[in-house]
Amino acid sequence: MAAGLPRRIIKETQRLMAEPVPGISAVPDESNARYFHVVVAGPEGSPFEGGVFKLELFLPEEYPMSAPKVRFMTKIYHPNIDKLGRICLDILKDKWSPALQIRTVLLSIQALLSAPNPDDPLANDVAELWKVNEMEAIRIAREWTRTYAMGN
């Protein structure tokens, strides 16, 4: 571990390694202990099932006083995730508290995949379709999952 890395980050990392969250893997980058390579499995029963989604997670200097920065690297059709992979999740913004952890953030993101929230959208076109024609939206989400989140 890099010198000067806060003990909290070291402890969190160790715990993520020792007791990983089911369906999620988070591994720190070899050259930057604040940068995590994250892989989230699409939750069962969701249109993302079977998909493997890559994310990047970065702990800013102020962490844990400010939230980690998280972004989907794999394209995903979801009303709360825009085409650049940015996530609309309150705990990543104004609802962040230093008592939250990498683990809780990733669990929340996993939950967001299971339960999209088209009323608080980030990707507006996706949200509109999700509200107007949920069947069609889910179909596209499945298709995107197959195209972008499977096979590699």
Added chain:
Amino acid sequence: MALFGFGSSQAAVSNELEVYVRTNTGEKVSVRLDQSWTVSQIKTTLAPKLQSPADNLRIIFAGKELPDDMVMRQCDLGNHSILHAVRVVSKEDEGKGAAGPSEVENVASSSNTQEDGVGGTEVTQTEKEDGRLQEVEVPSTSSGHTDAEVDLRSKAASPPLPEDPCLMPGPSTSNRSCGRLLCDASTVITIQMTEAEQKSIRDLKSYDGMGERPHFYVYCVVPCNSVQVGKLRVRCASCKQGALTLHRDPCNWEDVLQPGKINATCETPDCSGTQAEFFFKCRGHETSGEDDTSVALYLVRANLPAVPCLACTDVSSPVVVFECADAHVMCLDCFVTYCVSRLNERQFIQDERLGYTLSCPIGCQDSLIREVHHFKLMGDNNYERYQRWGTEEAVLAAGGVLCPYPGCGQGIIPDQDCRRVACLNGCGYVFCRLCLQGYHIGECNPEDGNGPNVIGNSGSFAVDPSRAAGSRWDEATSLAIRVTTKPCPKCRTPTERDGGCMHMVCTRASCGFHWCWVCQTEWTRECMAAHWFG
């Protein structure tokens, strides 16, 4: 002065102390004592200096008369601490009516047979001492005096009182005869914790196990400029002297922080004070006198139950315990980081009653910090910024404006309907209240702010205002701000958009307005539909 290490009250490096003893007649003598001495030994040492038999002296410290068998170490004295000596006044003579202390001129031989003051016989003595004469009596336990002083004295000889319901088992058990001392661990615990918390501490037994002792903590501004262990002290609210005895022990912060909560008997002649006033002294340095007091940091406690910090998850002591229902715990380092990061983002909360403050980092209800000295932990520079911004927010909350002239920022509370504001006590800049640009007639033009309206002194050369505006040192900065920012439609805070969508949330804590970068109006569903991402 490292007589007491931080956090280890009883591990004295040296046993020798120099303390002052002040009598209720105004004398002040200095005494060298050893911490292993008992109160009785001090009385013997004092007797010749005060020309009063040892038996006739009562030693009062921190609102309590000290029993003869108490060892000084229990009192948590520091170098130059002040003890109070009171000569006992005879009940009989008071009974005679007319004889006030100053009129009594009797001379009597002292009979020092009751060295330990525990006897049952009455020994009445008087003593001459130039006008400050006291007639004295060692009260007996059997004579049924009703005088409060005598009662106290009697207790010293009587069997230990039933244990105080909120008394914690502590190292000092022999002092029960005078109730709790203010320096006792039990006092700290009683004041800092609810009954439930006290119980859980007892259950955990961590109080004994960890070797961690409860303490009060203060912010010592001079000379330590840091968090220090504090000593709770008490004085008369009227005469500010320490020679008084409390009628009951303080049981919570309210008792300590609100003056007049606890009654007391003041022993200073001619003072009819009946109320106690508590204050704190810093243990980190040798006291420089009675005015050398510090502010209690009532959120800071010794971490007896070993609760991990909510941010770094380490267990350390002392910690900050917030006032929310869950009593969230944060270590001092993380508390400082938390405050500084909130300050840097200007996210402190302007509360009408409490001023510029912060809540528990989880954001719990009713957790705002009430004592601003906690923010002193951020260090001098940050505290100065905190104070400046707090003042600014207070001005804005009161409907005022801040002078927009670069480097000025003077707070002005103009008349309600007046759009033309002059920075009278500051730089003299005259500006428009609405657009915060130089004052102008007619509608505001957000794209083209006027430069400052420099008004030369009479007789000096005139400069074209627009030319002068372009030559300002800060022009490049203000130009950059004008080009790269848009004002929040509500509070006009210049806001930069460094990426992301068009949905802006004003960064000023007290504003928080949701607005659209494109429309420069409130954020709406239409904005989402039309140009959310540009």
